[in-house]
Amino acid sequence: MxxxxxxxxxxxxxxxxxxxxxxxxxxxxxxxxxxxxxxxxxxxxxxxxxxxxxxxxxxxxxxxxxxxxxxxxxxxxxxxxxxxxxxxxxxxxxxxxxxxxxxxxxxxxxxxxxxxxxxxxxxxxxxxxxxxxxxxxxxxxxxxxxxxxxxxxxxxINYIEEVSTKEAYNYYFGKFDFNTMAYETPNTSKKIVAIDFGIKRSILQQLVNAGFSVSVVPNTTKASKLIEGYKNSEFDAIFLSNGPGDPQVLSSEVAEISSLIEAKIPIFAICLGHQLISLAMGYPTYKLPFGHHGGNHPVKNTLTNKIEITAQNHNYSVPDDIVKIADITHVNLFDNTIEGLKYKDYPIYSLQHHPEAGPGPLESTAIFREFAEFINSVKCSK
Missing domain, CATH: 3.50.30.20 (Carbamoyl-phosphate synthase small subunit, N-terminal domain)
Known part of the structure; x- marks a missing residue:
């Protein structure tokens, strides 16, 4: 040593x-x-x-x-x-x-x-x-x-400029199989564009496992380009990733997300993405005293009335009055802060915690497949 x-x-x-x-x-x-x-x-x-x-x-x-x-x-x-x-x-x-x-x-x-x-x-x-x-x-x-x-x-400091990918790429690999010591490559039937604010590999793996073909794009990608692609059926939904720092620093990203929201594109957001949706909707985020960081935070799923032990990594939270435009789907049982939302007039799901469990418990991973099923319902309603 x-x-x-x-x-x-x-x-x-x-x-x-x-x-x-x-x-x-x-x-x-x-x-x-x-x-x-x-x-x-x-x-x-x-x-x-x-x-x-x-x-x-x-x-x-x-x-x-x-x-x-x-x-x-x-x-x-x-x-x-x-x-x-x-x-x-x-x-x-x-x-x-x-x-x-x-x-x-x-x-x-x-x-x-x-x-x-x-x-x-x-x-x-x-x-x-x-x-x-x-x-x-x-x-x-x-x-x-x-x-x-x-x-x-x-x-x-805008750390997104440092952590986001500079070039778009496709991600094909699912979870790591310890028996074969290789990554699985599941069949994918839906396409999702993931905007990278500091995305984790395990999130990409969970999206692939849920049946999505994933394209990752930089945080600087313009909403107009994505809206055009969605109208041309190049993809089915947008994912807004986790990431570092204060979300209120990201004014240009919030402006682009506002355009995506108005275009009624299905969106799934986690952590920083969850906060950016709130800002784009006109509801400022606030800083928690010491944040939530760990793999043992109890969260109540209000849709199932079950308690899920979750992985967390965030210093900021969305405000309580966001219930005016969204239904609360998840609540943190440590401090009753909002952990999940389904917006009332938009095809948007967002979570504050990390359901990909990297590291952490697997109890929230079902949300990826639930969003995939939601995409199918959106397609059918078009």
Whole structure:
């Protein structure tokens, strides 16, 4: 195991920690959030929705299963860093290709350990999500404080420009089969265009598994082009993906989505996409105290009256008065915030949580097939 160098953390509330570094070296600024998942640290770190953030993992032991090339949620890591209590450089898993530390170093992402993550999590829960700076080079609290004060806040940065694809592409592969060690390629009968605000590979896999042929396009794609394509029957629906940052920064994307809504194109949206629909409808989003991040959040499905344990990753929520134009389909049982909507006058479904379960429980994955069935009903009503 490599000798771990020292690292120092300064939070904007004045908290200062000395720790150890097992990832990339240097000084990094970002927003700190905590995640309560017990597993799936590779999927968490490679989720583009964490762009610009440090993720404090409440699971104390990290690293024993290593990392591999199959479990990536996107092509690289956009998170600033991963914080854990204890890190294991030694890994033991038949699927592992390298250690978690090697994975972080190759992706220029900090790894910080040797810190009381329970205390850190309580601080975030009390003070809310905060900006922070971590460094393996600078030990001075005052110097770190000054650097943080001069840095941009996460809500002032458009991370979508960084994480979205620059060119359109088609995605064909379903879930990974551990027996054959290959991705399944299910038969697809419907076409959906996914607008990439930071889309995860596991979401694309679930869309394919639901019977969709998926075309992924950049966030800069114009609504006029998509509307023309829909009128010419080039595709059946639009998907708005997850993504990082404050949705109210994305004014140009909101304007384009407004045009898609008015064209009455069937839309399915998750996480950031869910928030962008709300903004396009004229209902501003708001920031939660410390967000929802983890794989154990109970959500009530109001359509079935069943409780689903869900995966979550978001700092923002849609307002309660959106019930004027939409029916609530899902409610978070931790804080009663809105988790799912079906719009009354438009063919639109949206979810705040992550039904693709990457990582997380599989209880909400049925929503992908439900939307596919909804598309069939829309076709029949034309």
């Amino acid at each position: 490599q000798e771990l160098q020292k690292a120092w953390i300064y939070l904007e509330n004045g908290d200062f920690y000395e720790a150890r570094s097992f990832g990339a070296s240097g000084s990094y600024v970002g927003e700190i959030v905590f995640n309560t998942s017990l597993s799936g640290y590779q999927e968490i770190s490679s989720d583009p929705s964490y762009a610009g953030q440090f993720v404090c993992l409440t699971m104390p032991e990290i690293g024993i299963v290593g990392a591999n090339n199959q479990d990536m949620e996107c092509v690289k890591i956009y998170a600033k860093g991963i914080i854990c209590r204890n890190y294991n450089e030694f890994f033991s898993n038949f699927r592992a290709d390298f250690s978690f530390g090697e994975f972080l170093r190759a992706n220029n992402c900090m790894g910080i350990c040797g810190i009381d993550t329970r205390k850190l999590t309580k601080s975030i829960r009390t003070n809310g999500s905060m900006m922070m700076i971590a460094s393996s080079e600078i030990s001075s609290k005052d110097e770190l404080k000054e650097m943080l004060s001069k840095s941009k806040r996460i809500e002032d």
